[in-house]
Amino acid sequence: MTARILDFLASRRPEGPCLVVDLDVVRDNFLTFRHALPDTRVFYAVKANPAPEILSLLAELGSCFDCASVAEIQMALAAGATADRISFGNTIKKEADIARARRLGIDLFAVDCEAEVEKIARQAPGARVFCRILCDGAGAEWPLSRKFGCEPEMAVDVLEHAHRLGLQAYGVSFHVGSQQGNTEAWDGALASSAHLFRTLAERGIQLKMVNLGGGFPTRYLKDVPATEAYARSITDAIRRHFGNAIPETIIEPGRGMVGGAGIIKAEVVLISKKQTSDDTRWVFLDIGKFGGLAETMDESIRYPIRTGRDGGDVAPCILAGPTCDSADVLYEKTPYALPLSLEIGDEVLIEGTGAYTTTYSAVAFNGFEPLRSYVI
Secondary structure, three states: OOHHHHHHHHHHOOOOOEEEEOHHHHHHHHHHHHHHOOOEEEEEEHHHOOOHHHHHHHHHHOOEEEEOOHHHHHHHHHOOOOHHHEEEOOOOOOHHHHHHHHHOOOOEEEEOOHHHHHHHHHHOOOOEEEEEEOOOOOOEEEOOOOOOOEOHHHHHHHHHHHHHOOOEEEEEEOOOOEEEOOOOOHHHHHHHHHHHHHHHHHOOOOOOEEEOOOOOOOOOOOOOOOHHHHHHHHHHHHHHHHOOOOOEEEEOOOHHHHHHHEEEEEEEEEEEOOOOOOOOEEEEEOOOHHHOOHHHHHHOOOOOEEEOOOOOOEEEEEEEOOOOOOOOEEEEEEEEEEEOOOOOOOEEEEEOOOOOOHHHOOOOHHHOOOOEEEEO
């Protein structure tokens, strides 16, 4: 929570739920990443928050961009990035979108199977490709373990296939899981990456790059290690597994770049009980899973919640959204302790919501408008 955001909310009094992002925090986070990992290029994960103001700031600071779609590529270009600073990092791409990206000048593509390699060879001949390998995501609050990537043994064949088809087998990528709390989580994936480099070198293919992915956390209800701690661990692991043959490296921070820069202002719509003897209240907000808080799924991400009545007696509350969908419950397994004096109409501030909120917001589910966003 920053003074600039609080001043904005107090002076502007925006109606309805909204996200406010402080660009000063984004700038500080980018400079921290660059200082902590000076030899590693930063590819901001556009999907975390594609607000034009954020993209323009990062482009001005020299950031590169990890894009999941042609639309995101166009956003990065519009913000001032050149095509050589953009990767098409989604391993699942329509062939027509590969062709469109190539026409926009994109030369760096993610793959995780031979079929994807073949699409790129047809539509972007000569392009650079990196193969994503599976990573178990242990220690992450939002694991990404099965949908993307392949086993390292299979990655050898995928990259060799790319080489045969005239593409440049450029490197390896992995993701240790979003909101990763373990600074050592990159070690095993880097060991696998180094083995891939050696195996392919024996076959005459020289890989050049390791994409370290994201995983850098935002502080929610508990403290997280500093960026510098992750950087030291990653640097040590690279030296341990690659020796003197240090590869080019990139990172793809999303949550770690913008998560802590944003706060959602919401309102209490209803406070009720399901039976008179209940000790636990139900608190319904004017924002829920479909309004931008999708990462409360399985209560994986637990956001800090502040109210104007903090400091008094508290009691457990189940938090839910406003829609007519029974899945729109934010926290029930582990209720939140909120003030007993909380009333209908009170505003609440949901912290750490700069990432993966506006982009998860439904267009008009139940008629509720998408989450408004202000960047200051």
